[in-house]
Every structure is written in structure tokens, then in C-alpha cells.
Amino acid sequence: MSEPMRAPKGTFDTLPPDSAQFLAVRDTLTAPLRRAGYGYIETPTFEDTAVFSRGVGESTDVVSKEMYTFTDRGGRSLTLRPELTAGLMRSFIEHRLYSGALPVKLWAVGSAFRYERPQAGRYRHFTQVDCEALGVDDPALDAEIVALGVQGFRDLGLRDFELLLTSLGDATCRPQYRELLVDFLAKLDLDEDTRRRAEINPLRVLDDKRPEVQAQLDDAPLMVDHLSDSTKAHYDAVREHLTDLGVSWTEAPRLVRGLDYYTKTTFEFVHSGLGSQSAIGGGGRYDGLSASLGGPDLSGIGYAVGVDRTLLAVQAEGLDVATSSGVQAFVVPLGAEAKRLAVKLVGQLREAGVSADTVYGDRGLKGAMKAADRSGASHAVVLGDRDLAEGVAQLRDLRSHEQVAVPLTELFDRVRATVGA
């Protein structure tokens, strides 16, 4: 045997029984969106590289060093999506969805890829639930989006998460603030990397976790103190609506997101049980994204939630979110004739909507009963030669250990009635 193949670095397989939890988390996170009238959209896993370099922003770490970019056989530069929003916006523009009623409300779920050094909660392949409301700049919509995100976490039963909220301003006030911040940072004692970051995206420096950097930032100017009248009014309105919606939050004036397109309302969901990668979701408003992708000058707001990280949060809180797995009935045949009948019975049960299974391969009665036990079935149907000779089968309750003989002619109906109820 040669070297066994392994999943690529930074990726992982989700196997039963954990995969049932993954599905439950994914579906619970999307349920509020479906209930709120958002429409499902599916876009390609890869896009022209420009969708991300122009959308997410050339200066971001995501674009400058974390993308899976390749040239296809036709010489096109393509990139595996590092997030979902830019692709949805491209689709929104391409199909002129903006020419209809606004806002256009969309949700999506799927894989995203970033070439990063793996660590707890950070993988090169991950799954995001994405929710976007495009084409209308209304604080009530910001609040709706945030509340939908919160709802998904609440529905899962999560408690140890927090909503961090701030406003990043817009084109009318951020440039002036940026000047202030650049001047402030210039006076600090910073290493070369940080200094470079201060030039490319000064706001990012505020988010640095290193104590020696944070210690110098106490007096740093904050965006929320320099909002224009209109963006301040916008932010105030968002907070009013959130209060009305019963959503609580923590003001996070130094919150910065790694994607260039965010403006005004910006937020992040963090969970305390995850270690270093604590963000389970994040998002905000983006004024310039549509225009930067060649669309009309329209605003949008949305968020992305990490399904894998949320699953880790669910596990960290010890929540049991998976719906019951396994089958309802398990058929145990003894002998060739019984085997044939078992396969037929399982097929009939499944067709009738009863989940059922049987054993495959040569196994003794003991092994088959063990398999029945593990299948999660409440009842086993034992088909033996002796029974068949008498025209009956044994219907066994695996919980109470009670067993009754059932005529073969009534078997299907009896099994269906017994486990179906």
C-alpha cells in the first residue's frame, strides 16, 4: 500500500455523527432568513479574480496574500471565493436586479477559501451562511440584518456570544478621520510591519491585539467621535431599531473589519468559548461595493456567519442540536430466503416513508442484532427459516425487549403502524 491520501492542509472532513450537527447548525442559521422573505441565491465557487481584487479591496490581507488564484486553460485568472458577498454583488449587477423593487434580499450558503496558516477555528476551506439586503440605505434595514443574525444564534440555544457594534463612517467623514488617525499613529513607536499597515489601512492598527501596541492607543481618535451629522443620525437610528427589536450589543469603537468595502454600520458576533478565532460572524453596510464592481451607486448591508465556527461554539456550550439520526426499523434476516424478503421489505418501508435498514455481508444473528441496536431503530424484524416456515416474522421492540410473531401477510402494515406512530 502506498502513502494514503490525506485531506489538504487546513481542510477537514465532517463525518457522521458530527455531520448531523453541522447540518442542524447550517439549517438553523438559515431558517430566520427564509422566514423573513429572503430569497436563495447560488453563485459560482470561483469568480474572475477582479471580482475580489476590486470588490474586497487590493490592500486587504485577504486579497493580497490569502487567495487561491489560478489560471484556467483559457488563460483566465480565476479565484476560489474568499467570501460570498462580492460574488453575490457581481450577480446582482450582472442580472440587473437593481432595476426591480428594492431592496433585493438574498441569502446563500457555501464554501469559501483562504490560504492562511491553520489554527483553531481557522481553516483554508470553510462554510459561510451569507445574508444581504441590497439597494436601500435605511437604518431599519441595518437593524433587521443584525437581528436576523442574532436570531440564528438564539435559535441554536447559544448564550455565550456577543454583538460588537460600531459605525465606520462614510465618504463624507472617514477621509478626514483617517487623516487624524494617520497623524496620531505617526507619533507612536511601532514596528516596521505595523507602520506599513498604518499607511495602507490605518484603522486596522486599532484592532491590534498586542499589549505594547494597545498601550499606545488609549488616546487614539475614534471614528464614532468624528461621524458626520448624517452618518451619526444613521447610527443612532440603527441603535434605536435594535433596541426596539430586543437586540443588545456592545459598543466597539475600535472594531475594524478586514474587508475594504464596509461603511457606516459595522458589526461582529464573537463567542467566548472558541479561543483565538472568536468571531463567529460579521458584517456591515457597504456603500461602494456595487460601484467598484461596475454597478450603480447603490448601498447594501449584509453579514456572513461561519458555520464551522458556530458548530464549535455549539459544542463549546455543550448544546445538543442534532435531530435524531438513524433508522426506525431494522430487518434481521437468517438464511438466503429470508435475505431476499428482508431486502424487499426494507424497500417497501422506505417507499412508504419509513426509514429502514438491514444487514449486508455475512453476519451471524448476534452480529445482526448488534447492528440493529446500533442503527438506532426502535424495532427489529427478525426473519428466520423457522418463522418463514410458519408464515410469520418476529417483531421485536428493542427497548422493551418484547417480541411478537406477526403473520407475513400483515408484516408490512404492522411494522409501518408500529414504528410510524
Place this chain on the structure above:
RNA sequence: GUGGGUGUAGCUCAGCUGGUAGAGCGCCAGGUUGUGAUCCUGGAUGUCGCGGGUUCAAGUCCCGUCACUCACCCCA
């Protein structure tokens, strides 16, 4: 990209100062040629991550390498 930790059975791990590879769980089979959560008995699976070095002898010591993992960075 930078730094720390760890690599022994399917899983969790033990293996003292070098001396012919272990336990528990799980899996399979038998005890019971017709009955699953218990019990008893037996069995299978390891190039001790990989390569090199030191030594009479290396899972154990040294070097390299790869993988995994955690943190910085970044973010879902």
C-alpha cells in the same frame, strides 16, 4: 509569513536512567449453528510520522524533514 507544543493500534494514551512493542475503549468471532446495552474467552490492525546519525543494541539520545496543533497576524 513568525513563534511554541506534539507525533506509539481505528480512538484516548502508557512505555522509568537505551535492552525483542503495551493498556483501556472500539471492532470481529466464539461461548449461545434463533436474538442486541451485561459477562467470559479468543482474534485482527503498528515499517513507534519519515530520513539520517551515535551505539553491540534506538519508540527512547542527536540532526534534519514532514505532518498535526496552539498563538501572533488575519478573519468566518
